Amino acid sequence: MASESEVSNKQIIFKDYVVGFPKESDMEIRTSKILLKVPEDSTGILLKNLYLSCDPYMRSRMSKHDRPTYVTSFQPGSPITGYGVAKVVDSRHPNFKAGDLVWGMTGWEEYTLTTLTDLFFKIEHTDVPLSYYTGLLGMAGMTAYVGFYELGSPKKGDRVYVSAASGAVGQLVGQLAKLTGCYVVGSAGSKDKVDLLKNKFGFDEAFNYKEEEDLDAALRRYFPEGIDIYFENVGGKMLEAVLSNMRNNGRIPVCGMISQYNLVEPEGVHNLFNITTKRIRMEGFIVGDYYHLYPKYLEMILPHIREGKISYVEDVAEGLESAPSALIGLYSGRNVGKQLVVIAQE
Amino acid sequence: MASESEVSNKQIIFKDYVVGFPKESDMEIRTSKILLKVPEDSTGILLKNLYLSCDPYMRSRMSKHDRPTYVTSFQPGSPITGYGVAKVVDSRHPNFKAGDLVWGMTGWEEYTLTTLTDLFFKIEHTDVPLSYYTGLLGMAGMTAYVGFYELGSPKKGDRVYVSAASGAVGQLVGQLAKLTGCYVVGSAGSKDKVDLLKNKFGFDEAFNYKEEEDLDAALRRYFPEGIDIYFENVGGKMLEAVLSNMRNNGRIPVCGMISQYNLVEPEGVHNLFNITTKRIRMEGFIVGDYYHLYPKYLEMILPHIREGKISYVEDVAEGLESAPSALIGLYSGRNVGKQLVVIAQE
Helix, strand or coil: CCCCCEEEEEEEEECCCCCCCCCHHHEEEEEEEEECCCCCCCCCEEEEEEEEECCCCHHHHCCCCCCCCCCCCCCCCCECEEEEEEEEEEECCCCCCCCCEEEEEEECECEEEECCHHHEEECCCCCCCHHHHHCCCCHHHHHHHHHHHHHCCCCCCCEEEECCCCCCCHHHHHHHHHHCCCEEEEEECCHHHHHHHHHHCCCCEEEEHHHCCCHHHHHHHHCCCCEEEEEECCCHHHHHHHHHHEEEEEEEEECCCHHHCCCCCCCCECCCCHHHHCCCEEEECCHHHHHHHHHHHHHHHHHHHHCCCCCCCEEEEECHHHHHHHHHHHHHCCCCCEEEEECCCC | CCCCCEEEEEEEEECCCCCCCCCHHHEEEEEEEEECCCCCCCCCEEEEEEEEECCCCHHHHCCCCCCCCCCCCCCCCCECEEEEEEEEEEECCCCCCCCCEEEEEEECECEEEECCHHHEEECCCCCCCHHHHHCCCCHHHHHHHHHHHHHCCCCCCCEEEECCCCCCCHHHHHHHHHHCCCEEEEEECCHHHHHHHHHHCCCCEEEEHHHCCCHHHHHHHHCCCCEEEEEECCCHHHHHHHHHHEEEEEEEEECCCHHHCCCCCCCCECCCCHHHHCCCEEEECCHHHHHHHHHHHHHHHHHHHHCCCCCCCEEEEECHHHHHHHHHHHCCCCCCCEEEEECCCC
16 A cells, blocks of 8 residues: 655756766756655556666757657756656556556656656566566567567578677667577677677677777678678767678668767768668667557567576666766766666565 | 661770769760671670660769679770660560660660660550650659659658659659659759749749758758658758658658769768657669569559650750760759650661
8 A cells, every 4th residue: 555654755857958978967866755645636656666777868868959859858957767667656547556566667766656657568577587677678678679570671591780789779689680590790899798799698799899990891701791680779980881781682770879879960971872772771760669569579578588598688786876877878888788777676 | 677787886985984073085986897687696686776865873883893783884995885775676586576666774886786685675655755765664764663652652641852853763753742642842953953843843842952051941941841751862961951851750762872973982971860760761772673563664654644644854965976975964963854865766
């Protein structure tokens, strides 16, 4: 049952719109009070947040946009919002009851009161780590699944390249590619990450892009016959090198371009004419358009997780206070694996 | 019947690989001799060329390529080859007989002896201008048809933008869009061309891109609600402006990027992340992959031409000698409408 006591509620507040690289000081910690009960005139739910997800797309929410875009900006002076795993403390919505575990768009705070219940999925399977619902079994997992299968049109034997391959999305893309019988190469920004790709996630090959002076030559080395599917996570110079190495009728699901998010002037890509000459399909997607496939995804992925056929590496920051640093770390590639923040065990 | 007499054969010879803008002096006229008969040991055909087509993609054939690409380079010292309309003078191939009219990949010369008969279509309908088979009823027409319908996925009410809109492909794309019930805007590089778009081809709006200091603002003016389909013919800065003005789930069939072909260092496109945020599908194609649809295309387009519902403007250069200048003129936009060369009436 819901407690009626007022408790303190630590929050991560977004201070103001950001230009260039975000800093921890773009956020601040504030402690307010919250009543652990949904007001009588509301149909909302009151959540105790357990895990928060740090995702690259959040950079876009820190900017002020002069035209409408795929995300809304954070509200200066209000808590950051993002995907997370939470426990329902109180509910006046018929679909949720106290004790339910959910994942969805919550606040960067200890407790969140929200009426946006459509943004939450009930967690039905708890024999797998609960934190997975911030990534593998949440938005990032769905992103890998949709981008690879729906847009990538993979078939056995395809040559697949994944950038940012040890990240929340990339590590799963590589494993899905292996399950499909593809040859898969990943790149990442440190030796540790490259080791993970080869030894933990089963990529056929992996390389540290920071150690390659000539990305074009590196890709030619790993793909002497070219790339069928490039799962695009980074953009810029990497995309340019990839376009030179795509095969005819190649596919490029465009998941993100993290290398560009903090540049005031993004890099130019100069060889787009390859799209014509190689009949390339380059296609962007927003995972939110595909959540109707979530049950199908769970049905596919859960058995693989239970059988140990899918690995997932998480980089867990401890405590709400560590969330700003964890988020910022994404943009310099500090995280190894899926970045999340644990703020309560239950 | 074939004449056995040897006749003189004027040819346009490709001198050497080109870097940057091509010049007339990259080609030269040579006169050789040819016997108007297919040799007995050959299964080829001997053609009298009537019309030659000047097409933007030919620039790529003037370059030396360090990797295989969608076209083969012209052979220095040999005649230019390209699409054209010709009459069969002699044949040792079962599918062709003297007197047949054909269109396909012929030589820039008065007479062509070839065994590559797969590269020719027989012309069955001669109640329309024969020259149309260099464009509207040939490669350019098929390009417009395939790019617009197969890749553009148009539906009634879609907002369509066409660059290089008065060219061989663009003028048809605009008219197909109108037939489909779309709102269509074209851009071109002169007042005459803009007038054609509005008054001859029925575009809803048209503008001279050379008179727009801010392409982004120009597109915003014509597409206050954004662009659903951009038929890409030019690349570079125009593509960048378009990406900023695309609507969610927009499609960009990438037919060509003529503004970039002669640049040693093509322009960079800096805002590709729009592909993700707007879920854009950008897809290249080579018309040669779709020639199986040619009968279906003819069935659709011929009635429209006969009923005067499709207009087609040609820019006709007279005589083989004028071919080099006509070809070069494409890259500065000198042609008004489909550029072709007439070398014989029949």
